[in-house]
Amino acid sequence: MEIVVVIKFVPDLVEDLTIDPVTHLLDRSFLRLLPNELDEHALEEALLLKEKHGGRVTVLTIDTGDVDETLFTAVAKGADRVIKITGEGFDQGVSNRRLAEIFQHALADVPFDLLLTGTQAVDDLDGFVGALLAERLGLPYVGYVTRVAAADGKLVARKEYPGGLNADITVSLPAVLGIQAAEKPPRYVVTSRVMEAMKKATIDEAKAGEAGEEPGVTVSRMSLPETGEHAEMISGGAAEVAAALVKLLRERGVVTQAR
């Protein structure tokens, strides 16, 4: 099975996010980016499918400045080909619409049976890359997938609904799936293997195509949560806090006095 995985880089939420006082948008100057967690799950699912059914896994991403290690790590995990797409201003953030357009263009020479990507990402504001890309490619799309089973040229995707309910959906190939979780947690790859990949593997480069006319969303303002509505904080050591909480719970009738 020829499988493609597209990865996008998103802001690392471990860092404090700040708003640029002039643009009123996310200050990207000191932002650290990391691969979208669900895209890592998509890669894992792709590798699991390759292990089961054979074939090749190709990984694509756009070059936001610091993507090489992620691509070499993908090779060390078992990806057969990794491609980074270069273009102007990618480090400033790219909308999902534009991203889907870039990936569509780059995939013109990359035939595949199945394209996997994370069902969403933390910084999505204008749609979802997988679904947009599927529509551009004219392929069926199923999101919130937690398991992929292949048999007789068809695929059965397990789609996750709330409350632990799942549905099996048959999809004919080629298709695009939005991954919510891989069947196993993304595998660990030992650093020495990544170093080896850095020495031996190559990252193919492609140039991003021209931007077309895309209906966009203009965010006029970004802000950090207002400190207006905030929890009443209880301070002190564990014993003090515990005593305060018990008192609070009694006052609110959650626990009765005599127990």
Next chain:
Amino acid sequence: MSGEVWVVVEALRSDVSEISYTMLAAGRVLATGLKSRLSALLIGHPLEKLAGTLGAADLVLGIEHPTLAEFNPEAYLRAATAAIEAHAPRVVLFGHTAIGTDLASGVAHRLHLPVVTSCRSFRFDGGEPQFSSLTCGGKITATGALPAPSCVVTVMPGGYKADEGRVSQAPPLEILPLPAGLETVRTSFNEFIEPPAGDVDIAKQEILVSVGRGIQNKDNIALVEALAKSLGGVVCGSRPVIDQGWLPITRLVGKSGKQVKPKLYLAVGISGAPEHLEGVSEADTMIAVNTDGKAPIFDVAHFGTTCNALELLPILTEKLRSP
């Protein structure tokens, strides 16, 4: 161009999902501000029963066919696209769910419309509708204008009370023509796989102690269980804890889990990402314990402490057991 506000209704197993009512409540706010009509697009089979709770809408537009009985991604996409193309509403609301997110982007691309995601609320600025979305793990609020003349939106719960959108009355039902190509769709619904039975239904519990990544390891869940027991409640958790296998899926609170409305929600080591908070939009008392004073959960909880849970929980349990 109708200038209308549309809500794309979601249903699972002949039950209209809660998000549909949230969207109707949101939709009414938009329709009032735009001085236009609120319509519910209902795709499914059979429609009469489903339409019975959509009284908050002025009109239900139905697309009915046996193959649409349960959600089938490509079939629903074709149906929704055809209907939206024909009527060109001002705003189309989809749920930010496993159903809505399958459809919103496809519709937007096919009809060359802007799509705005993760919206929680809307308001008007000088007569122009504005959206407010939560992004970056709930750390950032993004606002802007809903692009004219027509746009698609995905809606997250939390901005409006679902009850405000739930009216047990069937508005007029207009059946729309079937879109072309329903027989040739490349996706099909096979069957549902039920969640494991035999566990407590956290949605019915009054007291919940919820645990997140901050609990660090499975070992420490015992501390949380002990506290829950001393409170007469039950343990639940956020996604990372379930994914690690420390709690079964039936205990998941949030977008992919259960919606809970307890008297007490004690969140331990939970940061407060939107996907989780979606599940607790209405708790009487929420207390958050998290060593990160900046965690988004503190913007939603009534009370909080940055005390270390691993120290606090045993002491709290002891005090509750022997006051």
Next chain:
Amino acid sequence: MSVATSYEFLDKVIHATSDGKQIRKCLQCGTCSGICPYGFAMDYPPRSLIAALRADDWHGVLESDTIWLCVSCFACANVCPVKIPLTRGLLSVLKTEMLIGGRIPQELQAALGNSRRYGNAMGESPKKRAEWTKDFTIPVPVLASHKEPVDVLWFVGDYGSYHPRVQQVTRALAKVLYVLDVKFGILGPEENSDGDTQAFTGEWGLFELLARKNIKALSKYRYKDILTADPHAYNALKHEYPLLGLERPVKHHTQYLMEHIDRLRPLLQNRVTMRVTYHDPCYLGRANDNNIYEEPRQLLQAIPGLELVEMPHNRSLSICCGGGGGGMWLDGFAWEKAHVRTTEWRVREAVAAGAQVLAVACSYEAPRFEDAIKSTGNEGKLAVKDIAELLAESIFG
């Protein structure tokens, strides 16, 4: 790259250290397995591991996951009569093979991934590595902005920088250094995890990555000694970093402070009337024959009013706190397998020795022993203090 047979594996082990071939002389005496704190819970404690390899049972060895109970405490290597480098050689090389095969507990995976991405096992923002210096009475120079040479470059370490309990130790040490008029500086955000514990989880590649980043920073500044309160950092800086090109004098804070005892002693004004027992950290003592046993005791005995008592397992026989070799990030796993915590043994031993305070000198220890005090019901009976904290108490009251 991964091995397929016992012989290939043994070959790797033999070449991993300069004295690797000692493994051929194993007498199967079993002293290693006997002294191992988790030996009873392992499928293949060291002796059995060597026996299994000699019997060509490589698959059996790979199937087991109990190697992750090894806390790299050097107890086995320390007692081996033919001096097989068990900890640095056999056991860590087996862990590497497990990693290559993807056989790694999830808990540990997160810590290693964080180390790679954020330069610390906790996954904290590297920018906040010097946050402990904010709102602090003592000025702590961060070398990138401090243009002058210093006496001492203080390598603070992950836990000393980020863990709330260990930050208390860090601040106590800062106060002691300040009052001694030591010109010190820290790397702050330029500092990465020393990598020593990551190395002993088998991730020698990750260790090298972290070490090289640290060496780049450590080579930029002018100082006489590198000081650290973390024996793991001490061990790496002393034994491994020179192999990667950084040769500087390294001192543990107890060594350094003993060198200055003549100036320190008059400052120890306040009586600390406590019966104190000292826990020898594995990496300060028996690991790599570092053998720093007396300086910590001498410092404690310099504190007026302090009575020092010994636990039976002292010096090279010390019972590991369970934090090394990845143990710090495998407590859930260790509990599930062994249902015992080495810290609880140690705490009970301290109480039995009549101590009121368990003195420590390693960044892992204060939080670990404090948890064990709670879980053994000894709250109020025993307290944990780093030597730096006890000194600060005597100086400042």
